[in-house]
Amino acid sequence: xxxxxxxxxxxxxxxxxxxxxxxxxxxxxxxxxxxxxxxxxxxxxxxxxxxxxxxxxxxxxxxxxxxxxxxxxxxxxxxxxxxxxxxxxxxxxxxxxxxxxxxxxxxxxxxxxxxxxxxxxxxxxxxxxxxxxxxxxxxxxxxxxxxxxxxxxxxxxxxxxxxxxxxxxxxxxxxxxxxxxxxxxxxxxxxxxxxxxxxxxxxxxxxxxxxxxxxxxxxxxxxxxxxxxxxxxxxxxxxxxxxxxxxxxxxxxxxxxxxxxxxxxxxxxxxxxxxxxxxxxxxxxxxxxxxxxxxxxxxxxxxxxxxxxxxxx
Amino acid sequence: xxxxxxxxxxxxxxxxxxxxxxxxxxxxxxxxxxxxxxxxxxxxxxxxxxxxxxxxxxxxxxxxxxxxxxxxxxxxxxxxxxxxxxxxxxxxxxxxxxxxxxxxxxxxxxxxxxxxxxxxxxxxxxxxxxxxxxxxxxxxxxxxxxxxxxxxxxxxxxxxxxxxxxxxxxxxxxxxxxxxxxxxxxxxxxxxxxxxxxxxxxxxxxxxxxxxxxxxxxxxxxxxxxxxxxxxxxxxxxxxxxxxxxxxxxxxxxxxxxxxxxxxxxxxxxxxxxxxxxxxxxxxxxxxxxxxxxxxxxx
Numbered sequence: 001x002x003x004x005x006x007x008x009x010x011x012x013x014x015x016x017x018x019x020x021x022x023x024x025x026x027x028x029x030x031x032x033x034x035x036x037x038x039x040x041x042x043x044x045x046x047x048x049x050x051x052x053x054x055x056x057x058x059x060x061x062x063x064x065x066x067x068x069x070x071x072x073x074x075x076x077x078x079x080x081x082x083x084x085x086x087x088x089x090x091x092x093x094x095x096x097x098x099x100x101x102x103x104x105x106x107x108x109x110x111x112x113x114x115x116x117x118x119x120x121x122x123x124x125x126x127x128x129x130x131x132x133x134x135x136x137x138x139x140x141x142x143x144x145x146x147x148x149x150x151x152x153x154x155x156x157x158x159x160x161x162x163x164x165x166x167x168x169x170x171x172x173x174x175x176x177x178x179x180x181x182x183x184x185x186x187x188x189x190x191x192x193x194x195x196x197x198x199x200x201x202x203x204x205x206x207x208x209x210x211x212x213x214x215x216x217x218x219x220x221x222x223x224x225x226x227x228x229x230x231x232x233x234x235x236x237x238x239x240x241x242x243x244x245x246x247x248x249x250x251x252x253x254x255x256x257x258x259x260x261x262x263x264x265x266x267x268x269x270x271x272x273x274x275x276x277x278x279x280x281x282x283x284x285x286x287x288x289x290x291x292x293x294x295x296x297x298x299x300x301x302x303x304x305x306x307x308x309x310x311x312x313x
Numbered sequence: 314x315x316x317x318x319x320x321x322x323x324x325x326x327x328x329x330x331x332x333x334x335x336x337x338x339x340x341x342x343x344x345x346x347x348x349x350x351x352x353x354x355x356x357x358x359x360x361x362x363x364x365x366x367x368x369x370x371x372x373x374x375x376x377x378x379x380x381x382x383x384x385x386x387x388x389x390x391x392x393x394x395x396x397x398x399x400x401x402x403x404x405x406x407x408x409x410x411x412x413x414x415x416x417x418x419x420x421x422x423x424x425x426x427x428x429x430x431x432x433x434x435x436x437x438x439x440x441x442x443x444x445x446x447x448x449x450x451x452x453x454x455x456x457x458x459x460x461x462x463x464x465x466x467x468x469x470x471x472x473x474x475x476x477x478x479x480x481x482x483x484x485x486x487x488x489x490x491x492x493x494x495x496x497x498x499x500x501x502x503x504x505x506x507x508x509x510x511x512x513x514x515x516x517x518x519x520x521x522x523x524x525x526x527x528x529x530x531x532x533x534x535x536x537x538x539x540x541x542x543x544x545x546x547x548x549x550x551x552x553x554x555x556x557x558x559x560x561x562x563x564x565x566x567x568x569x570x571x572x573x574x575x576x577x578x579x580x581x582x583x584x585x586x587x588x589x590x591x592x593x594x595x596x597x598x599x600x601x602x603x604x605x606x607x608x609x610x611x612x
Contacts, residue, residue, distance in 0.1 A: 035435020035514070039443065042428030042489060049465075049481045050450055050458065057461035065464075110355075117352045122345070126597060131356040133601075134363075137589040139543045141564035145582040146366045149575050155380060157365050164382045189359065194604060201605030221344050243608070250454050253545045257565055271456050278460045279550065287460050295457050302452060 061288035072285065079289030089290060091265065092273040095180065099269060100248040103184040107248075108241050111192050112233070115199030116225070129200070133193035140253040147186045148258065173259055176266040183255055183267060190254070195240050202236040242305045249298060270294050370394070370579035377575055393576035394584070403581050405556060406563035407588065410542055413478055413559055417541040420483040422534050426526075429492030430518050444493075450486040456546060463550055477551045478559070482541055488533050491607060495529040496522060532603035535596070542589060560585045
């Protein structure tokens with residue numbers, strides 16, 4: 001799946017300037033080495049809005065910094081020590097991991113099934129693609145507004161549906177044992193279209209020779225799916241799963257808007273805890289320490305994944 | 314971003330066997346019927362929230378308080394839409410969203426293509442080290458930066474300004490990386506020709522390399538635009554003034570303010586959903602390409 005270089009276009013709008021143009025014009029690459037001018041604007045923004053905050057955050061995590069911009073004191077590893085002993089950190093981490101598991105598995109599997117079905121050649125490709133991908137284009141608040149209504153305890157569709165089946169209503173967002181599943185269902189509906197497109201694109205660029213040969217040899221559809229298509233998709237699956245786990249670990253938006261982490265902090269993910277401590281509790285130093293611990297976890301997960309991915313090759 | 318540029322990735326129709334049936338399903342009737350049914354069931358499930366929201370938005374709040382599974386409980390009315398448009402918040406937020414997403418996209422693409430070209434063709438000292446730092450920065454989750462960035466905005470006195478919403482979003486190391494990899498693959502003969510004609514390095518970039526890279530630039534633009542349009546956490550933290558809010562942020566305040574006014578809630582959700590859905594219908598192919606290419610880091 002390498003991006004193909006586009007074919008050279010015919011007439012290029014290059015003016016016929018005299019060959020003796022002044023050497024050393026601004027931005028001209030010379031033997032001495034240049035091109036830095038091109039990188040400078042990016043570099044400036046990169047340092048200001050990425051490097052500086054990363055360093056600043058790390059520094060803050062060793063202080064008792066607060067929102068008040070007053071003088072702050074260096075407190076060493078106090079924040080980190082406090083975070084490691086903070087039961088709220090551990091429970092929000094547990095919630096995050098739970099969400100990651102129950103959302104990532106369907107987000108990969110359902111996307112795969114959708115892509116296989118759409119790729120199978122039935123009519124109406126664009127319509128299926130639109131149906132599955134459209135939710136991905138919705139801002140998070142649109143999704144949460146719609147699902148707040150679907151999950152509404154008395155009149156929402158979900159409980160009306162259960163009522164029609166003769167079952168008791170469920171507290172979709174108010175029952176501690178159900179709320180995270182409701183949020184995962186929303187997340188699958190909302191974002192599966194992205195993984196679906198990645199799979200569909202992979203399917204469309206698979207060589208069909210093996211498949212055709214096996215079909216000529218009389219291998220049935222199921223057999224070919226299991227023995228040829230799915231193994232061909234292995235690399236894509238590993239990649240999609242890697243990206244999905246990293247994305248799920250960073251969950252915040254939909255949970256914050258839907259339940260604010262409730263009921264009883266049962267759906268609060270790590271990033272919301274950081275937000276609560278930093279912007280509601282005004283403890284920016286402590287919030288930074290928690291987010292750096294989480295960052296360390298994300299790096300470890302990424303490195304483990306990269307190792308696994310390398311082994312696949 | 315023109316629609317005439319060639320597509321980025323090869324697209325093949327589903328392979329068919331000698332008899333012309335789709336290979337994936339074989340000849341039998343049964344697999345086709347099963348696959349078709351599964352597709353329809355999934356599509357219905359995925360469209361149901363839309364249908365439910367649309368039906369809710371065109372009824373009165375009183376009618377909606379009747380129990381029942383049917384989404385249609387009363388007479389058709391556009392009352393909810395009228396009230397929302399009269400209040401005037403949603404159009405303001407839509408304008409802000411559009412302005413901010415457009416500016417983020419233009420700045421990100423300009424800055425990133427220039428940097429990618431510099432990294433790809435430049436020979437300045439420290440180029441490799443800078444590139445390595447940029448690639449490493451891809452791993453930094455933007456959420457990690459929220460706390461220090463907010464403090465930085467307080468320091469610059471930028472809280473509640475467009476600049477505060479836009480500036481941190483235009484740093485996109487991932488896009489620089491994707492563009493650089495693409496530029497690396499663009500043949501250099503054409504550039505040499507232009508260079509020997511005396512074109513400045515910027516001229517070579519703008520007149521030779523950029524036109525050849527239209528598909529990837531379009532892909533990156535679309536990806537950045539969708540991301541900026543839907544961004545929630547940062548604009549939410551850095552804006553308090555309702556006149557500066559983007560759609561996602563503004564709607565979050567609506568939910569708390571309206572309480573149980575579901576017709577209005579659904580009407581504003583649908584109005585907010587409309588722009589990108591329309592854009593998708595128009596540029597479907599490009600957007601699909603963009604997600605497929607950019608989503609996998611240009612691999």
